[in-house]
Amino acid sequence: MSWPTQQDTKTAFETGLPPHHGIDHVVVVGAGLAGLGAAYELIKQGTRVTVLEASGHPGGRTRTIRAPFSDGLRSEAGAMTVTNQCDYTVHYLRETGLETEPSDLVGTDFSYYRGGVRIRPDTTADHASLLGLHPHEKDLSITEMVRRYVTEPNEEIGPELLSSAWSVSPRLLELDRRSVREVLHERGASAAAIGLIEPFFLEMRGGELGSASAMAWARYESGPRSLFDAGTKWNKIKGGTDMLARALAGKIADRIVYRAPVVRLAQDEHEAQVTFLDRNRLQTLSADRVIVTAPFSGMRRINLAAAGLSAEKHATMRRLRYASASRIALQMRRQFWPEQQLMLSTDGPVGTVRDATPRRPEGRKILECWFSGWSAQAVADMGEEERIDFTLAEIEPILPGAREHFELGTSVAWDNERHIEGAYILPELGHHDLMEHARRPEGRLHFAGEHTAYEPNGGSMNYALESGLRTVLELSAA
Ligand SMILES: Cc1cc2nc3c(=O)[nH]c(=O)nc-3n(C[C@H](O)[C@H](O)[C@H](O)COP(=O)(O)OP(=O)(O)OC[C@H]3O[C@@H](n4cnc5c(N)ncnc54)[C@H](O)[C@@H]3O)c2cc1C
Structure with missing residues (x-):
């Protein structure tokens, strides 16, 4: 058969x-x-x-959180983006009469929070020693690091990485035996540089780059779902x-x-x-x-x-x-940060803090806090109240005023969701052996x-x- x-x-x-x-x-x-x-x-x-x-x-795992928020605010506990290449999703959206609008994951006022300092992506050179960048990386922009360590060497792997239908080649099988971290190191990336580009490997977030299959990663980062693909239109479903x-x-x-x-x-x-x-x-x-x-x-x-x-x-x-991911959504009385479209990557347990309501300059706001991997597992072990309190304590030094402006919060720890018990598949070394x-x-x-x-x-x-x-x-x- x-x-x-x-x-x-x-x-x-x-x-x-x-x-x-x-x-x-x-x-x-x-x-x-x-x-x-x-x-x-x-x-x-x-x-x-x-x-x-x-x-x-x-x-x-598509779950829009509406309660207990006020004023019709919402946030996403699971999936949130649809790209123009998601043929099947786009088809069913059309068939059900739903519309999309631009995602607010792109065009953000993105910055890093590393060693207690806020660093904009265009100022990493000024913080090279704090970050621990290698001397040859000091003057590289994030885009240049991505080009040098990710896109250009991936392009050399071969056309199979870009093919619209997946087929594995001997070269890819070899990569499936190696971790993302190992491959990036071999390409010359320092641990600091890996830390700076890692937030853009969205689907690897729940993972541990030391055990994630470089084959799965290279395929993903060479395709239209990668944040590095400038031709991709990132959308979200209108209404949630x-x-x-x-x-x-x-x-x-x-x-x-x-x-x-x-x-x-x-x-x-x-x-x-x-x-x-x-x-x-x-x-x-x-x-x-x-x-x-x-x-x-x-x-x-x-x-x-x-x-x-x-x-x-x-x-x-x-x-x-499966990757572990926990999302904590905090309703704030008003915006108390200067950025129009806040998106912060931290080196603490809260991997990402973002404004989930960037198109709402006035009134209440939702701050979404993404935990992945070990820290998602840690907060999954807490009760809801503890989890929210822990998150507020973590983000207060990053966004002073968080506690003062906090009104209410809610969370989803995907590891705890009965019958699901994980966020999404985590392709580890040797993943190809399991796929069929x-x-x-x-x-x-x-x-x-x-x-x-x-x-x-x-x-x-x-x-x-x-x-x-x-x-x-x-x-x-x-
Ligand atoms: C945090 C997060 C972010 C994500 N971001 C994105 C994104 O931006 N874009 C994107 O496209 N995707 C994203 N995803 C992935 C996407 O949500 C999932 O891949 C997809 O929704 C999975 O659909 P599924 O039908 O395979 O599984 P599920 O959605 O998990 O559905 C399985 C269903 O089976 C039910 N079930 C399980 N066991 C039983 C049983 N014994 N009896 C009866 N029913 C059972 C469960 O209750 C569940 O409803 C994200 C996921 C998470 C968690």
């Missing part, structure tokens, strides 16, 4: 998904974008579909990122069962069986096929003893790691979700949607 490739998925998406035969009922586990996209397409084809979602709402999941869920509302965590998957040669919790009862549905979109981090909550999965699938579920096993269907069970993407750094709405479409295509190939 040959399963669809990334190019097959793209072609089928553009020319029309082929019909499937002999499949009456499909159960989709999870109403994140992968599950919603797959269910929506199958329902359009006339298939009987049941979507079982563990939580009380659609969208998974969760609007997309809500709109898709609205179209198939009668097929979605919320608060229905799946606890067991089983299959034999005749059917698949999906057992889920329905309040205080267990229910089992029979299906011809099941599309499982639960992140592998949350799969340990599903009993798979009778699921007939291969040893490779089990091993991949255990090995695939993560994606491969096993009997009547098909696997979608960002972690099954063709792209090695597939943690995005676009690749979650792509994975859902791929499983629909698998049903017609089966």
Whole structure:
């Protein structure tokens, strides 16, 4: 059996998904974008579909926070950007009548906070010894560092890095055995220079550059989702990122069962069986096929003893790691910082502090504080009140007046979100070995979700949607 490739998925998406035969009922586990996209397409084809979602709402890791903020303010706990190259996301936005507007992650008044000093990117030379830059880096601008250490050497790797469909070459496989930090060091970057360019590796933020696969990183940073790509238009969904999941869920509302965590998957040669919790009862549905979109981090909550999965699938579920990210949003009485569009990268536990309401010069503001990696894990271990208090204590020296202007706050620690338990996939050394096993269907069970993407750094709405479409295509190939 040959399963669809990334190019097959793209072609089928553009020319029309082929019909499937002999499949009456499909159960989709999870109403994140992968599950919603797959269910929506199958329902359009006339298939009987049941979507079982563990939580009380659609969208998974797309979550716009509106409460407890005043004045209709909001911030994003998860995904927030859509680029013009996110074909699948853009398609579903159009199909659901949603609009985008420019992202406020670009064109910011970006600065570093290092060793207690605010440093603008164009003044790093003045702080070379504080930062610990090598003598040859002293006069390099951030753009020149990026060019020297990232873009130019990546361009030399070969055209496969830029190809619209992912395919791995021996050179890339070699990079998959090496960490981002090792490769940057080898290219001559000092630890200080790596620290200055690292905030721009957005998808690596939850990771540890010392264990992140250089293959996944090089692919990402050479593509249109990189912040270094000047041709990319960065947008956000008007009204909040969760609007997309809500709109898709609205179209198939009668097929979605919320608060229905799946606890067991089983299959034999005749059917698949999906057992889920329905309040205080267990229910089992029979299906011809099941599309499982639960992140592998949350799969340990599903009993798979009778699921007939291969040893490779089990091993991949255990090995695939997720980045830790926690977001704390603080409502401030008013703006007490001078920047129009505040965006600060710090060397403390709060990796990034940004104004989530830059187009609102008057009145209340939301400060978003992003924790990644070990510090995200640390705040995940705190209670909500403690977490907010800790964040205020951390940002007070950086933004004096934070405590005085603070009104209320809220947070999401993705590690603590039951059934998700991580922010996005973290491609570590040897990631390529896991990719095919993560994606491969096993009997009547098909696997979608960002972690099954063709792209090695597939943690995005676009690749979650792509994975859902791929499983629909698998049903017609089966
Ligand atoms: C902090 C952060 C920032 C991000 N930034 C961006 C960005 O700017 N742009 C971008 O494109 N992407 C971004 N992403 C990534 C993007 O949000 C995800 O890749 C995408 O939303 C994943 O969709 P999914 O359907 O694969 O998984 P999910 O959204 O996690 O959906 C899986 C669903 O399955 C449900 N589930 C799990 N287990 C069970 C079970 N046993 N029974 C029933 N249901 C179950 C879960 O409750 C969940 O609703 C970000 C993510 C995070 C966390």
